[in-house]
Amino acid sequence: MKRVYLSLIVVSLLSACASEPQKTQTPVQVEDRTQAPKTTTQSADTRPLTPPVQSVSPLKDPNNVLSKRSVFYDYDSYDVKPEYKSMIEAHGQYLASNPKAKVFLQGNADERGSREYNISLGTKRAESVRKMLSVLGAKEEQMESVSFGEEKPRAECPEESCWSQNRRTDIVYQGE
Amino acid sequence: MTRTRLNKLMCLAALALSCAAFNARAALTIEITGGATLQIPVAIAPFTGEESYPDKLSQIVAADLARSGLFKLIDTAGMPVPRGPQEVRVADWKAKGTVALAIANIVAQPGGKLDVQFRLIDTLRQDQVVQLAGYSLPTSPAQLRLTAHQIADIIFEKLTGDPGAFSTRIAYITKRGPVFDLQVADSDGYNAQTVFSSREPIISPVWSPDGARLAYVAFDQKKPIVYVQNLATGQRQIAANLKGNNSAPAWSPDGRQIAVVLTRDGHSQIYTTNTDGSGLKRLSNSAGIDTEPNWSPDGKYLLFTSDRGGSPQIYRMPSYGGEPVRLTFEGSYNVSPRYSPDGKSFAFIQREGSQFRVAVQDIVSGQVQVLTNNAQDESPSWAPNGKMILYATTVLGRGVLSAVSSDGRVKQKLSTQSGDVREPAWGPLIKPKP
Numbered sequence: 001m002k003r004v005y006l007s008l009i010v011v012s013l014l015s016a017c018a019s020e021p022q023k024t025q026t027p028v029q030v031e032d033r034t035q036a037p038k039t040t041t042q043s044a045d046t047r048p049l050t051p052p053v054q055s056v057s058p059l060k061d062p063n064n065v066l067s068k069r070s071v072f073y074d075y076d077s078y079d080v081k082p083e084y085k086s087m088i089e090a091h092g093q094y095l096a097s098n099p100k101a102k103v104f105l106q107g108n109a110d111e112r113g114s115r116e117y118n119i120s121l122g123t124k125r126a127e128s129v130r131k132m133l134s135v136l137g138a139k140e141e142q143m144e145s146v147s148f149g150e151e152k153p154r155a156e157c158p159e160e161s162c163w164s165q166n167r168r169t170d171i172v173y174q175g176e
Numbered sequence: 177m178t179r180t181r182l183n184k185l186m187c188l189a190a191l192a193l194s195c196a197a198f199n200a201r202a203a204l205t206i207e208i209t210g211g212a213t214l215q216i217p218v219a220i221a222p223f224t225g226e227e228s229y230p231d232k233l234s235q236i237v238a239a240d241l242a243r244s245g246l247f248k249l250i251d252t253a254g255m256p257v258p259r260g261p262q263e264v265r266v267a268d269w270k271a272k273g274t275v276a277l278a279i280a281n282i283v284a285q286p287g288g289k290l291d292v293q294f295r296l297i298d299t300l301r302q303d304q305v306v307q308l309a310g311y312s313l314p315t316s317p318a319q320l321r322l323t324a325h326q327i328a329d330i331i332f333e334k335l336t337g338d339p340g341a342f343s344t345r346i347a348y349i350t351k352r353g354p355v356f357d358l359q360v361a362d363s364d365g366y367n368a369q370t371v372f373s374s375r376e377p378i379i380s381p382v383w384s385p386d387g388a389r390l391a392y393v394a395f396d397q398k399k400p401i402v403y404v405q406n407l408a409t410g411q412r413q414i415a416a417n418l419k420g421n422n423s424a425p426a427w428s429p430d431g432r433q434i435a436v437v438l439t440r441d442g443h444s445q446i447y448t449t450n451t452d453g454s455g456l457k458r459l460s461n462s463a464g465i466d467t468e469p470n471w472s473p474d475g476k477y478l479l480f481t482s483d484r485g486g487s488p489q490i491y492r493m494p495s496y497g498g499e500p501v502r503l504t505f506e507g508s509y510n511v512s513p514r515y516s517p518d519g520k521s522f523a524f525i526q527r528e529g530s531q532f533r534v535a536v537q538d539i540v541s542g543q544v545q546v547l548t549n550n551a552q553d554e555s556p557s558w559a560p561n562g563k564m565i566l567y568a569t570t571v572l573g574r575g576v577l578s579a580v581s582s583d584g585r586v587k588q589k590l591s592t593q594s595g596d597v598r599e600p601a602w603g604p605l606i607k608p609k610p
Binding site for chain 2: 076111112113114115116117119120121123124127144145146147148149151152158
């Protein structure tokens with residue numbers, strides 16, 4: 001029995017070490033602040049107030065092309081298809097006229113093949129969009145490309161209906 | 177493989193599980209799905225003194241040998257247990273078809289230490305007892321499983337001529353629900369321990385040549401970063417965290433450097449760095465994707481995957497940089513190259529139609545042998561003796577590990593009770609301590 005306890009201690013020590021780096025994730029929680037202001041009373045009630053009636057951000061307006069954020073690709077390809085060009089142009093113009101706005105270009109791949117190659121493929125996909133935005137006037141410091149490879153699938157099933165959704169670049173504005 | 181043999185193996189596994197309930201909880205289950213056409217008949221007698229310990233050494237040794245697919249384990253039930261070579265009745269063992277018999281005594285030493293006195297006896301000789309191997313292995317109750325694996329390695333080498341790889345560890349990633357665990361286990365799936373856990377993906381673990389550290393890629397800072405972790409202390413150090421992605425670590429054979437893939441110049445290119453992140457140097461130079469570097473055992477070359485020719489193919493370049501040579505030409509998707517331990521061939525993943533399979537290519541002749549027939553094989557990793565290749569695959573939608581002998585004949589499946597297992601990395605040999 002003593003051995004079991006010892007093993008448990010080792011495991012918990014290991015997990016203590018392991019969980020430490022995760023603390024660095026906390027500062028990333030910017031999302032809440034973009035919501036309506038929270039009540040400042042001493043109440044523990046943190047429900048947001050009714051959103052104030054004001055103009056919706058063009059990035060969030062479902063009628064605005066800027067609310068469209070995903071570029072989809074063919075298998076093993078990082079060529080941007082013509083149907084996405086007007087959407088990317090709109091984001092390029094928005095970034096050029098809103099120099100404080102910043103975007104992450106997140107490349108993704110479907111699950112087939114090498115995980116590492118898929119990270120590289122995701123990078124190429126993100127870069128294909130970043131370069132187009134750059135040509136349209138977005139500044140280098142407004143953009144960062146990252147790749148999740150096949151690690152963060154939007155849809156999970158072993159067939160094309162899911163794979164086609166996962167071969168994608170997402171345009172994500174900072175603070176979203 | 178006969179049904180009785182399988183049953184016997186399952187009984188052994190069940191026994192082992194009940195004996196080591198805690199260890200077994202996180203263990204991988206290993207199932208053999210093939211065997212060599214000619215198996216060496218060998219008997220492992222119960223070790224005298226082993227009944228005092230929860231792990232039955234003779235059963236661990238027998239399970240190791242059976243799992244390799246190269247041995248036929250002779251039933252020892254009803255046979256007298258020899259306490260030394262003088263008690264071995266060679267003719268009785270020969271009559272059972274045995275070519276060699278392993279016997280051992282576990283002897284308690286002062287200070288809680290143990291000494292395992294092991295002998296391998298040639299049972300083909302009728303007239304006299306001939307010892308093929310004799311070892312006195314100092315150990316401790318906590319190290320008994322390792323000692324059993326070392327004995328299996330000795331038997332394997334004496335009877336096949338090749339070094340064994342049982343006293344090794346494997347690393348792999350499990351995914352249960354939203355949680356990713358980097359685990360390390362013995363080569364038989366026991367003693368599994370989580371060395372790093374995250375709610376973000378972990379990929380590409382690789383062992384340092386001395387087996388003391390693992391390099392891997394974790395997404396816990398929302399993008400891929402290369403870490404090096406000391407297994408004894410748990411201490412974790414960033415080896416590469418530059419703008420963009422940091423991935424695909426590979427240790428140099430001398431353990432001083434790792435090759436990594438960075439996108440700091442806009443797309444995936446291969447760099448080398450010291451393990452603390454200093455001394456960064458760009459090695460590859462293409463407009464396309466260069467990734468998955470893998471060092472030759474002599475340190476002179478790197479294999480890598482590149483799409484510079486229009487489709488992902490495997491190339492080789494000098495480890496100081498320089499002009500790459502394309503090595504694969506069959507098919508439009510050849511990735512994940514890994515040098516064999518003797519440096520004469522490499523394992524890789526080849527797509528054929530919609531199937532991704534493990535293949536081995538001879539470096540000099542260019543000849544390719546496809547070893548598996550699955551749909552989604554990934555991440556091949558050689559056993560340090562070059563006899564087996566461990567890889568990840570998918571069975572009924574679940575990620576499992578499989579292993580195939582380098583001649584394609586013996587196949588094993590390793591799975592956990594729940595969740596996915598992936599990204600295997602077979603560690604180096606752990607030499608018996610003097």
